[in-house]
Amino acid sequence: MKEFLGKDFLLDSATASELYYGYAEKMPIYDFHCHLNPREIYEDKQYRSLTEVWLAGDHYKWRLLREFGVDERYITGDASDEEKFREYARVMPYAIGNPIYSWTHLELRRFFGIEDVLTPETADKIYAEANEKLKTLTARQLIKMSNVRGICTTDDPVDSLEYHIMIEQDPDFDVKVRPSFRPDKAMKIDQATFLPWIADLEKAVGYPVPNFATLKKALLQRAYFFDAVGCVVSDHGLDTFEYLPSTEEECEVIFAKALRSEALTADEVEKYKGALLIYLGKVYNELGWAQQYHIGALRNNSERCFKLLGPDTGYDAINDQNFAPKLSAVLSELDKTGELPKTVLYCLNPRDNETLAALMNCFQGGTPGKIQFGSGWWFNDQKDGMQRQMETLMQVGLISQFVGMLTDSRSFLSYTRHEYFRRILCSKLGALIEGGEYPADLEFVGKIVEDICYNNAMRYFAK
Numbered sequence: 001m002k003e004f005l006g007k008d009f010l011l012d013s014a015t016a017s018e019l020y021y022g023y024a025e026k027m028p029i030y031d032f033h034c035h036l037n038p039r040e041i042y043e044d045k046q047y048r049s050l051t052e053v054w055l056a057g058d059h060y061k062w063r064l065l066r067e068f069g070v071d072e073r074y075i076t077g078d079a080s081d082e083e084k085f086r087e088y089a090r091v092m093p094y095a096i097g098n099p100i101y102s103w104t105h106l107e108l109r110r111f112f113g114i115e116d117v118l119t120p121e122t123a124d125k126i127y128a129e130a131n132e133k134l135k136t137l138t139a140r141q142l143i144k145m146s147n148v149r150g151i152c153t154t155d156d157p158v159d160s161l162e163y164h165i166m167i168e169q170d171p172d173f174d175v176k177v178r179p180s181f182r183p184d185k186a187m188k189i190d191q192a193t194f195l196p197w198i199a200d201l202e203k204a205v206g207y208p209v210p211n212f213a214t215l216k217k218a219l220l221q222r223a224y225f226f227d228a229v230g231c232v233v234s235d236h237g238l239d240t241f242e243y244l245p246s247t248e249e250e251c252e253v254i255f256a257k258a259l260r261s262e263a264l265t266a267d268e269v270e271k272y273k274g275a276l277l278i279y280l281g282k283v284y285n286e287l288g289w290a291q292q293y294h295i296g297a298l299r300n301n302s303e304r305c306f307k308l309l310g311p312d313t314g315y316d317a318i319n320d321q322n323f324a325p326k327l328s329a330v331l332s333e334l335d336k337t338g339e340l341p342k343t344v345l346y347c348l349n350p351r352d353n354e355t356l357a358a359l360m361n362c363f364q365g366g367t368p369g370k371i372q373f374g375s376g377w378w379f380n381d382q383k384d385g386m387q388r389q390m391e392t393l394m395q396v397g398l399i400s401q402f403v404g405m406l407t408d409s410r411s412f413l414s415y416t417r418h419e420y421f422r423r424i425l426c427s428k429l430g431a432l433i434e435g436g437e438y439p440a441d442l443e444f445v446g447k448i449v450e451d452i453c454y455n456n457a458m459r460y461f462a463k
Contacts, residue, residue, distance in 0.1 A: 005105055010423035016430030023446035024422040027453035028149040032461055033406040035154050038163035041177055045139040050130040051081035057410045059314035065091055076309055089123035099382035106416040139412050143175055146415035152233055155179040157222040158204040161229045181226045181234040189258045190269045212255040216279055227287050232461045234284050235292040239299055241323035243274035243330050251275045281334045285341040288463040296348035318349050331363050346374035350388055357396035369401030386424045400448045403457040422453055
């Protein structure tokens with residue numbers, strides 16, 4: 001029986017341990033997709049309690065609390081920090097097998113040096129010890145403790161990026177904090193948020209956006225601004241992948257209808273979204289950026305709770321749309337003119353792993369791993385999901401070219417997920433060696449491990 005979270009946690013062999021401790025553990029982190037708040041980094045935020053830094057905004061944890069029957073007052077409501085933490089501690093012993101159980105205790109150990117198991121009986125002691133430690137820990141210190149070298153936040157094209165600019169000018173902080181260009185609100189022409197967002201875009205660029213041509217001009221201007229601030233990657237949340245071929249004239253008509261608040265047909269929406277996705281792909285290619293496609297979320301499933309709490313509060317799930325032909329058409333349209341940028345493809349539905357892994361290799365060339373099958377995302381960034389993603393990538397492509405793990409989190413404590421990922425990676429590769437499927441050249445395989453953990457991402461997102 002292994003020790004709980006002991007030295008060989010998730011490491012299934014001596015070879016896996018050697019790969020992890022000899023190569024993976026020491027590597028820095030390049031967090032190329034996350035939802036950290038750049039203002040908190042600039043201001044070097046001091047957190048009032050473990051609840052604030054740990055539970056606020058973490059809808060992974062909120063979902064478990066709700067499933068256990070915890071009242072919403074102790075999740076997103078007006079209960080005190082202490083009360084919310086005690087409820088979380090009450091649920092934890094019942095989270096057996098859930099990755100949050102491992103992440104919770106990894107975070108307690110790595111950031112706070114607390115090895116106690118979180119239970120209702122230990123809750124007050126752990127809360128007091130962690131809060132005392134937080135008196136000497138800030139956002140920047142949490143980043144540095146995790147050996148993070150680069151961060152790409154998630155930012156709307158209309159954002160001012162003022163905090164990114166100030167962080168870059170701060171000589172006391174040497175971690176690169178770059179914006180990512182996420183134009184989801186520009187894409188969602190069929191949503192109520194579209195016209196208010198167009199008004200925000202007009203303020204950002206300083207002129208009216210009365211037509212589709214001007215929209216493209218304005219987005220290009222904002223992309224240039226992001227590029228000047230250090231952006232190297234875009235991101236698209238493509239919950240349903242929509243694309244139909246269109247002409248410029250059709251898009252002008254569709255955009256004009258949207259400005260008049262007229263209802264759009266499903267085909268019109270798909271034509272607009274497809275045209276904008278292809279246009280932006282060409283912009284990213286011109287700028288030397290990579291683009292990310294996050295495919296397959298089914299969001300805001302509880303209308304009642306969406307009205308009460310808004311988006312990103314734990315009511316999202318996995319979609320089951322068939323998207324391969326439309327994704328292929330978009331990639332092919334960009335590829336045929338030589339304007340397909342580096343692209344990372346993520347699927348939320350694990351049944352689509354082989355689809356993405358096979359499709360990516362239809363568009364490779366010029367750059368090592370130009371098209372990537374991204375790491376297990378959201379509901380898949382747990383042991384089984386990571387193993388399946390790695391296995392698929394090994395079977396269909398080259399895991400050696402993989403850009404590895406990202407945090408995709410709003411919490412500065414989530415960097416232990418990289419340790420979780422790295423241990424699983426080393427076990428996966430170690431099993432091949434232990435099973436006689438690959439030579440026991442640990443120095444060479446160790447180099448592959450180092451590349452996946454950090455080096456590949458550094459090269460891939462460089463300009």
